Amino acid sequence: MRQYKDISYELEKRKRKTMSIYIERDGTVKVLAPEKLSIEEVEEVIEQKRYWIYSNLEEWRELNRKKRNRQFVNGEGFLYLGRSYRLKLVEDQDVPLKLYRGYFYLRRKDVDNAREIFKDFYREKGHKKISERVDYYKDKLGVNPSCVKIMELKNRWASCSDNGTVNFHWKVVMVPITVIDYIVVHELTHFIYKNHTDAFWNTVDKILPDYIKRKDWLRENGASLEL
Numbered sequence: 001m002r003q004y005k006d007i008s009y010e011l012e013k014r015k016r017k018t019m020s021i022y023i024e025r026d027g028t029v030k031v032l033a034p035e036k037l038s039i040e041e042v043e044e045v046i047e048q049k050r051y052w053i054y055s056n057l058e059e060w061r062e063l064n065r066k067k068r069n070r071q072f073v074n075g076e077g078f079l080y081l082g083r084s085y086r087l088k089l090v091e092d093q094d095v096p097l098k099l100y101r102g103y104f105y106l107r108r109k110d111v112d113n114a115r116e117i118f119k120d121f122y123r124e125k126g127h128k129k130i131s132e133r134v135d136y137y138k139d140k141l142g143v144n145p146s147c148v149k150i151m152e153l154k155n156r157w158a159s160c161s162d163n164g165t166v167n168f169h170w171k172v173v174m175v176p177i178t179v180i181d182y183i184v185v186h187e188l189t190h191f192i193y194k195n196h197t198d199a200f201w202n203t204v205d206k207i208l209p210d211y212i213k214r215k216d217w218l219r220e221n222g223a224s225l226e227l
Contacts, residue, residue, distance in 0.1 A: 001028075004043045007053060011042065016195060019045050023056045024155040025222060027064070064223045072114040078104050079225065080125070082176030097121050115227050119152075119170055126150045126173035133177075133184045134166060140207055143191040157218070158187040171225045175218065182214035 002011055009021075009029040019042065020032045033042050046053070070076050077084035085099060089108045096110040096117045110117055131148045138145060146164030153159060153169040160166045166187055172180060185207050193200040204211050 002039075004046050007046060007050070009046065011039075013037070018195070020196070021046070021049055021053065023053075023060050026155055027057065027060050028155065029053060029057070030155075068224060068226060070227055072106065072111050078118065078227075079174035080122075081129070081173065082179070118227055122170040122173045123150045126168065126170055129173060129177075130168050130180060130184065133181055134188065137181070137185050137188055137207065141185070141188050141192065141203070143188050145188065145191065157183050157222075160187055160190050164191075174225045175221075179214050179217050182208060182211055182218070185211070 002009055007029060009031050010024075011031045011033060013033050013035045016032065016034050019034065019037065022030055024030050031042060031046070070078060072087065072089075074087060074089055076087045078087055079085075080099060085102060085104050087104045087106060089111065090105050091108055093105055093107055096107050096113075097120075098105050099121075106114060106117070127148065127150045130150065134145060134148050144164070145160070145166045147166070149165060149167045150170050150173075151167055153167060156167075156169065157172055158166065158168045168183070168187075172183055175183075185204055189200055189203050189207075192203060208214065
C-alpha cells in the first residue's frame with residue numbers, strides 16, 4: 001500500500017497503455033498503471049482524479065451501510081440465486097445443510113461450522129450453475145475457457161487466468177441469475193479484451209443490452225452478500 005498525501009492506494013503495473021483507478025469491494029483505491037509510468041506520474045494522475053476518488057469512496061461507504069453478518073438462527077434469511085430462504089435448525093438429517101421446499105435446513109450440531117458449511121454449499125451449487133452459464137455464453141462470444149473454478153476471491157467477483165481458467169467468487173451464487181449472466185459475460189469478454197476499453201463494453205452490450213442495469217444491481221447490493 002502506498003500513500004499520496006491523504007490518499008492510500010494500491011499500485012499494480014501492467015503492460016497497458018492507459019492508467020485506471022477504481023475502488024475495490026473492500027474500499028481500497030486500486031491503481032492500474034502502464035509499466036513505463038514513474039511514481040511521480042502516477043500520483044499526478046491521482047491528484048487530477050482526487051474529486052472522483054473521494055466521491056466514489058463516499059458512495060462505497062453509503063452502499064456498505066447495507067452490509068450485514070447473518071446469524072445462524074431460526075428465521076434468518078440466506079440468499080440463493082437472488083432469493084432469500086429462511087433457516088430452520090433441525091436435530092437430524094442426512095447432510096449438514098440442504099435447501100428444501102423453500103427453506104434452508106441446518107443440523108443443529110453443525111451450527112459452530114455453519115459458515116464453512118454454507119460456503120461449501122455455495123461452491124457446489126455455484127460450480128454447476130455457473131458452468132452452465134459459461135457454456136451458454138462462450139459460444140456467443142467465440143471464446144473457449146478451459147476450466148471453471150469457484151473459490152474465495154479477495155476483491156473480485158470473478159477473474160480469468162492466462163491458462164484459460166475462469167474463477168468465480170462463491171458469493172456469486174447468491175445473486176439473481178440475470179446478474180450471474182452479467183458477471184459471466186463480463187469475465188468471458190476479458191478473453192477478447194484485457195482492459196475495460198470501449199470495445200470491451202461494446203461487446204458486453206451486444207450480448208446483454210441491459211448490462212448497465214445488472215451491473216448497477218451488483219454495485220448497489222454487493223455489500224449485502226455476506227455470511
